[in-house]
Structure formats: structure tokens, C-alpha cells
């Protein structure tokens with residue numbers, strides 16, 4: 001998508017967080033303690049995180065104390081955020097040298113996991129890839145049903161087991177199917193809730209090790225889906241999942257419904273995980289590859 005189109009998409013999706021900053025209201029104000037306190041409180045409300053906020057406030061104080069806030073100050077804050085978000089790793093998904101590329105998707109129920117998988121599948125399909133979806137959430141029968149509907153719409157194949165089947169065996173079958181058909185991409189959906197958190201983490205570990213055994217070098221990405229509206233709570237989830245299955249990136253959903261869009265910074269800073277995609281709406285094309293510069297520009301308009 002052209003940069004301008006992407007910026008418009010981001011702006012629309014992130015309007016709630018942008019409203020919080022309302023940079024036009026800064027202009028002409030003196031950068032005194034009151035101004036800094038207000039900026040600090042807005043960054044915290046946007047869930048940028050305490051550490052990053054303190055860092056930004058300190059830099060603004062040092063560079064602009066007692067000056068008048070203007071366009072240059074806005075650029076300064078933008079650059080601070082861009083630097084905090086800078087990630088040397090590529091923001092695109094890793095593609096396997098030998099088919100299939102395997103993407104394991106995790107996240108708690110309600111985070112937007114199923115819809116994100118559907119959106120991702122559609123995106124990869126539009127780019128010309130053949131796709132197999134593995135419905136490994138056998139705990140909730142409705143999950144596989146929902147995924148099947150999306151799979152059909154996106155023209156993907158789905159592998160599912162009987163309700164209550166061993167999710168690792170579904171993962172195994174899906175790997176075999178993808179290998180046999182020489183499929184480009186295998187996307188593995190997993191449960192978001194089990195009897196206990198320990199059960200859930202053990203199951204995810206097991207699915208991952210089955211995939212690793214079937215397709216050496218995989219999974220090529222372990223993506224964690226987090227609800228952006230959960231703000232700092234999302235960070236705690238990220239810690240738990242990363243410990244169990246070593247996430248490689250995050251899909252941050254529902255940013256359109258929240259003023260906590262700054263959590264993108266917190267995920268990058270605290271978890272050292274790149275945000276690969278953001279969800280900015282319910283439509284199929286509302287999953288956008290994350291771009292730090294466009295993200296920051298769209299918050300300060």
C-alpha cells in the first residue's frame with residue numbers, strides 16, 4: 001500500500017489515541033512543569049509505559065524547558081518515540097527457505113486471534129501463497145467452526161480434529177498435509193484458554209515441538225496476539241507466553257477501539273518484541289503491517 005494510504009489507514013484506526021495527545025493544543029504554551037506533567041499524564045494514559053514516558057519527559061525538559069511549544073517540539077517528541085520503536089529486525093514475516101513457512105499463533109481467548117489469523121491468511125493469499133490452516137484449538141468446538149468459515153472465504157485449506165482431539169496430533173496432520181501439498185504457508189491456531197494456565201502453556205509447548213520435529217527449522221514465526229485495549233495487562237500476557245514458547249513477534253489488535261495505542265512502545269521496550277501487525281478495525285483488510293514512522297505520525301496530527 002502506498003505510504004499515504006497507509007498513513008490514512010493508521011490515522012483512522014488510531015484516532016482515539018491521537019485525540020489524547022491533541023498536539024494542536026500544545027502550540028504557544030510554555031514548556032513549564034505544568035506542561036510536562038500534562039504530557040507525562042497523557043503518555044501514561046496512552047500506555048506508553050512508565051520507563052519510556054520518563055525518558056521522553058526528561059529529554060523534553062532538557063531540550064525545551066521554559067521555551068514555547070511549537071512544531072519543532074512536536075517533531076522532537078515524535079523522534080523520541082520513533083527511536084524507542086526502532087527495531088533492527090525486519091518487520092516482515094520470516095519466509096522459510098524450503099516450503100512451508102510455518103507461523104504458530106498464540107493468544108488468550110478474545111484477543112482477536114481467530115480474526116487476525118483470517119486477516120493474515122487473506123493477506124498472504126492475496127500475495128499468491130497457498131495456505132493450510134491448522135485448527136489446534138480443539139478445546140472450544142466453536143473455534144474450529146469459526147476458523148473453517150474464514151478458511152473457506154479466504155480459499156485456504158483447513159485441518160481440524162474431532163472436538164477434544166489432541167491438538168498436537170492436529171498440528172502433526174497439518175504439517176503432513178502442508179508438506180504433501182507443497183503448501184507455501186502453514187498457519188497454526190492454538191487454544192487461548194484451557195483448564196489452567198499451566199495446561200495451556202504445556203499444550204503450546206507440545207504443539208511447538210511437534211511442528212519442530214515435522215518441519216525442521218520451524219516454526220518460522222511464533223506470533224502472539226494481544227488485545228491493544230488491555231494496555232499494560234497485555235505486557236503481562238506477553239511475558240507468560242514468551243517464557244513458554246519464545247514469541248518472535250506480536251500482532252496487536254483492536255487499536256481502533258482504544259486510546260491505549262502507546263502500548264506498542266511498551267511491547268517493544270519491555271518485551272523486546274517487534275510488533276509485526278496491528279489491527280485497526282473489524283474488516284478483513286484492517287490488519288496492517290506495523291510501520292513505526294507511520295504509527296508515530298498518525299498519533300501526532
Ligand SMILES: Nc1nc2c(ncn2[C@@H]2O[C@H](COP(=O)(O)OP(=O)(O)OP(=O)(O)O)[C@@H](O)[C@H]2O)c(=O)[nH]1
Pocket residue numbers: 107108109110111112113114115116143146192253254255256257278279280281282286
Ligand atoms: N474493532 C476491532 N475489533 C477487532 C479487531 N480484531 C478483532 N476484533 C474483534 O474482536 C472480537 C474477538 O475476536 P476473535 O478473533 O473472535 O478473538 P479470539 O481471540 O479468537 O477469541 P475467541 O474466538 O473467543 O477464541 C471479534 O468481534 C472481532 O471482530 C480489531 O483490530 N479491531
